[in-house]
Amino acid sequence: MEFRQLEYFLGVASELHFSRAAEKLFIAQPALSRQIQQLEDNLGVLLFERDKRNVKLTSAGEYLREEAKQVISQLENISKRTQQIHKGESGEIRIGHPGSAIYSVIPPILTSLRTNFPEIKAKLSEVLEDDLFGNLKNYQVDVGFIREPFVDKNIVSKVIFEESFVLVLPENHWISQENFISLAQVKYESFVLPPRYAGSAYYDLLVRMCEREGFAPNISHESNYGATILRLVEHNLGVSLMPISYKFSSAMRVKFIELMDVPERTHLSMAWRKDDTNPVLLNFLKAAESVIFDNVV
Amino acid sequence: MEFRQLEYFLGVASELHFSRAAEKLFIAQPALSRQIQQLEDNLGVLLFERDKRNVKLTSAGEYLREEAKQVISQLENISKRTQQIHKGESGEIRIGHPGSAIYSVIPPILTSLRTNFPEIKAKLSEVLEDDLFGNLKNYQVDVGFIREPFVDKNIVSKVIFEESFVLVLPENHWISQENFISLAQVKYESFVLPPRYAGSAYYDLLVRMCEREGFAPNISHESNYGATILRLVEHNLGVSLMPISYKFSSAMRVKFIELMDVPERTHLSMAWRKDDTNPVLLNFLKAAESVIFDNVV
DNA sequence: ATTAATTAATGCCAAAATCACATTAAATGG
DNA sequence: CCATTTAATGTGATTTTGGCATTAATTAAT
Known part of the structure; x- marks a missing residue:
């Protein structure tokens, strides 16, 4: 069963007329006839009852029509969503943070994220400072906030906030x-x-x-x-x-x-995997960068 | 987005290796490479990150993998169900009947139906004798039980039960x-x-x-x-x-x-549309015919 | 450091699928 | 009985897909 066949099938099913359906599908009528025949052969199921004058759906055809409609619209959604994820406009970002960060940087960052990328969902988890590093490496979180300074060639970090x-x-x-x-x-x-x-x-x-x-x-x-x-x-x-x-x-x-x-002073840094290519992360960083913090010193 | 491409994509996604995936899909590796490229071009989305040594899914690819799996298994179900309906082994039969029939013919017929065609669902509705004819013609029911004799060139009826x-x-x-x-x-x-x-x-x-x-x-x-x-x-x-x-x-x-x-004597007949090609109906009639009634005379 | 091995991509041709045009066959209406 | 409508069929052109040989890039080994 090929998608082209399903689309052609839906065309005929809604027109109940091969020539008219062919026109709307921008192909010639014989091509359409043959694709439908092929679909019927593949399934081993007669989908239309046709004589030279009338075309109507069989019960199996009626069932297939309903299902095919669904599948095709589903497929369109999947395409769109895949593209959104590719552009980093949709998806999920897992954030590890110390408890204290929810009083300072996290609210404005999430607000910025919501404004700029409403389709990105943030998943917060409170993480001990000394565990964040491991959680990043194990792919348990995508980005973390941390007061502990640390150096690792696979992790990038950046100070975003300083306070007394x-x-x-x-x-x-x-x-x-x-x-x-x-x-x-x-x-x-x-x-x-x-x-x-x-x-x-x-x-x-x-x-x-x-x-x-x-x-x-x-x-x-x-x-x-x-x-x-x-x-x-x-x-x-x-x-x-x-x-x-x-x-x-x-x-x-x-x-x-x-x-x-x-x-x-304590410095709150944001850290992420250097090699992370997830476009959602890039957009999260963009959203976070655009935030101006009232650094409390 | 073609069905073939999705299947190939799933092959590569589960092997994360073009050559091995190609083998499992029974095509040559270059053909597979090209189909994936094509899918990526159509979507405008990179699905795999590959260098000469490693292949891994991008986030968009991971999303597509989950969805594609679903769609494909869905499509298999749809095929199967369509075939069942074609063979009349699945579907719904709407039965109109006078109240009295539930004491005589309906229970054994439904038992036979359940035995022979467990996937056929019966939908019973009690209908006045004089309305059954119209309900058949309006496609409100597919088959009816009736004591009233009547003649119509579009309706077939058959006496199945006689009682005093x-x-x-x-x-x-x-x-x-x-x-x-x-x-x-x-x-x-x-x-x-x-x-x-x-x-x-x-x-x-x-x-x-x-x-x-x-x-x-x-x-x-x-x-x-x-x-x-x-x-x-x-x-x-x-x-x-x-x-x-x-x-x-x-x-x-x-x-x-x-x-x-x-x-x-009152004669209970079964009636249906002469031109009804619904295979479920044919199987219902088959199931009904196989019932032997203890005619109470 | 050079060589061997692995593996995805590319060039090119063959095979298959899809399509269009012309025509046919069957059915309907006047 | 003839004109009209319309899905199916025959045939050849076009497009798509696939296969083989080869390339390019990378890693592992000597």
Whole structure:
């Protein structure tokens, strides 16, 4: 069964007249007759009852007509969709990100993606910093956001966002933005921080900040999740250090003290496989590049 | 996009190797290369990334592979189903029948149909005797059961079942099979009968039975539905005359008196359009013919 | 580094499929 | 009975598809 035959068949089925159908199909009538005969022979099924005067569908023909219509329109959709994917206008992009990114870069990037490529679906998955690299290599995600710097010849990465840190305190803590002087003021507090295995470079950065003020943080609780950390601080279980973008993230009863004199910054990078030819990725990168972030420094 | 190209494409997509795929498709490798090129040109989409050493699907190719698989298996199903319909082994038969037929001929015919042609679905609709003719001509039903005799050059009919009449009485009525002599015994009773418009020949036959006994039935209630008539008789609202097959139809508290000396018979015929070429109909007729009825006379 | 082996693409010709034109055959209407 | 309509058929031209030999590019091995 060839597609040409199905199309010719539909032509005859809707005209019920070989000569007229042939005209509409831009072929000669004998060619059409023969293609229909051939289709009938291949199937072993009479599709039209015809005498020299009338042409009508048999029951099998009527069935085939309905199905063939469907198949052909399906095929048209498939063509179109294949072309869209080729142009990167349609498809799926799998994004791995640390939890914190959903408070900063991810919303504007997804907005830009939706605007520029409405047919691209984003699939987000929260990934530990130290796992992102592997997830990229294993083709589990197509693009990732990461604070950890890393170098690999198969992965391209690009810094897209820079932000400073804030000290997170319970709402009723005696320190306020006004009387805050330096981190040394919290040297005897216990800390709630992300575990080192979730991102060693980031963790070390936090420790360095404290050490410069002459103390090592006394860590009482650990959590991967920013929201969990905030919740623990809210309940007086410790203080924390977090990227400033969390300041706008929640309605919890905590306060954020800006650390004017602390030079450390965390850099959020976007990373992807160097050899990835998926056109959807290219368009995702385009959409991401067009976003201008209000870098919070 | 031609069917052949899709099949070749699937071959290469599953082997990811042109030469091996060509072998499995029983064509030479250059022919295969060219068909794939052609498919790619038609779509304007690169489907494989190939260098001299490796062949792999692009994202668009991966999408097409999934869809093409579906379309091709769909097409195989369509072929098969079309052939089944052609042979009359599959499809739908619309049956019009008087309510009474579901107590006699319909169950064994449907059983035979199910046995011989399990893929044929029967669609039953209860039709007034006088409407069946029109329903056949309008293509609302494909075959009908009818007691009314009629002649039409476009309709074929065939008597399949003959039965005698019984007198239907409330269970506590003074007449019994033992003391029954003739219909004249109920000449002063009121009758529950089908209306004349529901089947005039049948109605006239009932009246004739009474008139030979010297009375015209005094009709108190009318109903198309046998079950309704029985219900009315059960509740002492009259007596009735019905085909004997109703005797086995229900658990109502009525009694059926056989009319030994009454010569009238009702003949159930099967009717269909003479020019109907639907192979499902032919197989239905075949299935119906193979049924042997216990004619109740 | 040179050679051998692998493999997709290309040039070219053969085979097959498709098509068009002319004609035929059957049916209908006047 | 003749003119008209219309699907089928015969035949040859055109297009498409396929096969063989070869090429070009890449990898593996000596």
